[in-house]
Amino acid sequence: MIFYRMNIIERIYFKKGLIYESIAVLGFLCSNLPLLLNIKRQYFKLKNTVSVEVNALASNALKVIRSAEEAAEKRIALAESEAKAIESNAIKKRDEIMAKKVSAAEKNVQEIMKKAELEVEEQIKQIESEAEKEAKKIAEQGSKRIDDAVKIIIEAIIGG
Amino acid sequence: MASEENVEEEITEIEEEPENERLKKIKEKIERDAEQRANAIIEEAKRRAKEIEDEALSKAEKKAEEILRRAKEEAERYKRRRLAEAKLKAKQRKTRAQEEILEKAFSKANEKLKELTSSPEYKGVLEKLIQKAAIGLGGGDLEVVLVPGHDKYLPDLSSIAKKVEGETKNPTKISLSKEKLDADGGCLVRRKDGTIYIDNSFQAILERKIKELRVEVAKALTK
Numbered sequence: 292m293i294f295y296r297m298n299i300i301e302r303i304y305f306k307k308g309l310i311y312e313s314i315a316v317l318g319f320l321c322s323n324l325p326l327l328l329n330i331k332r333q334y335f336k337l338k339n340t341v342s343v344e345v346n347a348l349a350s351n352a353l354k355v356i357r358s359a360e361e362a363a364e365k366r367i368a369l370a371e372s373e374a375k376a377i378e379s380n381a382i383k384k385r386d387e388i389m390a391k392k393v394s395a396a397e398k399n400v401q402e403i404m405k406k407a408e409l410e411v412e413e414q415i416k417q418i419e420s421e422a423e424k425e426a427k428k429i430a431e432q433g434s435k436r437i438d439d440a441v442k443i444i445i446e447a448i449i450g451g
Numbered sequence: 452m453a454s455e456e457n458v459e460e461e462i463t464e465i466e467e468e469p470e471n472e473r474l475k476k477i478k479e480k481i482e483r484d485a486e487q488r489a490n491a492i493i494e495e496a497k498r499r500a501k502e503i504e505d506e507a508l509s510k511a512e513k514k515a516e517e518i519l520r521r522a523k524e525e526a527e528r529y530k531r532r533r534l535a536e537a538k539l540k541a542k543q544r545k546t547r548a549q550e551e552i553l554e555k556a557f558s559k560a561n562e563k564l565k566e567l568t569s570s571p572e573y574k575g576v577l578e579k580l581i582q583k584a585a586i587g588l589g590g591g592d593l594e595v596v597l598v599p600g601h602d603k604y605l606p607d608l609s610s611i612a613k614k615v616e617g618e619t620k621n622p623t624k625i626s627l628s629k630e631k632l633d634a635d636g637g638c639l640v641r642r643k644d645g646t647i648y649i650d651n652s653f654q655a656i657l658e659r660k661i662k663e664l665r666v667e668v669a670k671a672l673t674k
Contacts (some may be wrong), residue, residue, distance in 0.1 A: 297489075337533030339468035352474055359478040363485030364573035370489030374496030381500030392511035393518065400522035407526035414530075415537040426548035433552030433672040437559060440668045447577045447664050448656045449567070 480617070482591070491595070501657035552672055553665060557657075561635075562620050568601065568636040577638060578606035582614055584649035590621035594628040596639040 433440075475659030567573055581595055590612075597605065608625040616623040625640075630641050634652035656662070 294552075298510045301630035327521040347469060352470075352477070355478055356481065363481050363488075364546050366482075366485045366489050367492065369615045370492040377493070377496040377500045378503070382501040384500075388504065388507045389511045389514070390506075392515045396518040396522075397521055399484040403519070403522045403526050404529070409529050411530045411533045414534060418537045418541050419544075420532070420622055422544040428546050429545060429673065430552055433549075433555070436672050436674070437552070437556050440553075440556035440671045441560045441563055442672055444557060444657075444664060445563055445567075445571065447561075447660050447667075448653050449579065 464543075471610050478540060479486075482621060549673070553668060556668055556672065561653075565635055566600070573636070574602075574604045574606055576636075577601070577604055578611060581606065581608070581640055581649040582611050582636050584638070584651045585611065585615040585623065585625060586618050587649045588640060588642060589649055590615045590619035590623035592643040593623065593625045593640055594643055595627045596630050596632045596641070598636060599631045601636070 475672075545662075567576065568621035577597075585593055593612075595608065605627060608627065611637075612623040612625045615621075615625070631650055634654050637654075637656065639648055639650045639652060639655075
């Protein structure tokens with residue numbers, strides 16, 4: 292931006308100055324001293340006038356440019372602030388997303404454990420019930436065959 | 452390079468215009484550039500924000516998947532552990548039932564043996580037990596120890612001695628000891644010098660045979 296601005300100012304000076312410098316050179320070439328002096332006077336008068344004019348123009352231009360730059364800086368600062376807000380929101384959202392997903396997963400974990408508990412309780416009941424049935428069956432069968440067992444024991448003892 | 456040429460062209464254009472117009476154009480150019488820059492900053496921020504959100508979503512999904520995977524594994528482990536405990540308890544329940552019926556059988560057998568000690572058959576039982584013990588000792592000078600009050604069932608010891616002698620080819624003499632046996636029934640036969648004895652009391656026989664008997668009785672109870 293600075294390069295761009297300097298370029299314009301230099302060119303303004305250069306173009307205006309070149310015209311008056313050319314007139315002065317022409318006067319000298321003519322070797323007409325009064326004319327030359329007159330031209331020189333005119334030249335310096337014009338130069339001063341032009342210088343003031345150019346300075347005013349440059350000052351105005353600089354003012355306008357500075358103002359535009361300030362506005363631009365403000366715009367950019369605003370954009371940067373907006374960008375920060377966007378990123379900050381994104382970070383906040385990131386944390387929210389994480390918390391939401393983790394919370395949902397933890398809820399699922401509870402459900403999984405509850406389901407496992409129910410399933411296993413059901414299976415345990417079945418196992419216990421079957422074991423109880425078998426225990427009863429063993430007791431019933433045993434009661435029926437207890438006399439045979441007693442005979443075996445007695446035979447083993449008294450038989451020597 | 453291209454941008455420098457553009458700037459040159461733009462400057463040339465500007466120089467050919469009135470001062471105010473030029474300044475207006477410069478101002479507009481600055482504003483336009485600033486607007487572009489601002490837009491670029493905001494676009495970059497939006498892009499970055501999207502990147503953050505996408506990354507967060509991906510990470511959160513992975514974390515959630517990991518939590519669920521671990522929970523499933525934990526649930527499986529929990530089920531396996533509970534089922535193993537339940538199966539063990541069930542097995543213990545069955546074993547307890549078998550033990551109960553076995554104990555019942557042994558207890559009933561014990562009662563029967565007690566009953567036997569007051570029945571006429573007991574004499575024959577004693578004879579058999581004394582004879583087996585005497586043969587086991589290899590005959591010789593032996594004595595029999597009986598339970599208090601069981602002398603009345605004492606079989607003919609000389610007849611047993613003859614049978615033992617025939618079996619062991621060793622001259623045998625069997626007498627009744629004055630000592631008494633602390634048992635429910637049966638007898639103890641020993642050499643007179645007390646060096647060797649065979650305890651054929653009911654309890655001693657049971658203790659010797661308990662392991663094989665439990666297996667045999669359990670088979671008989673569950674066949």
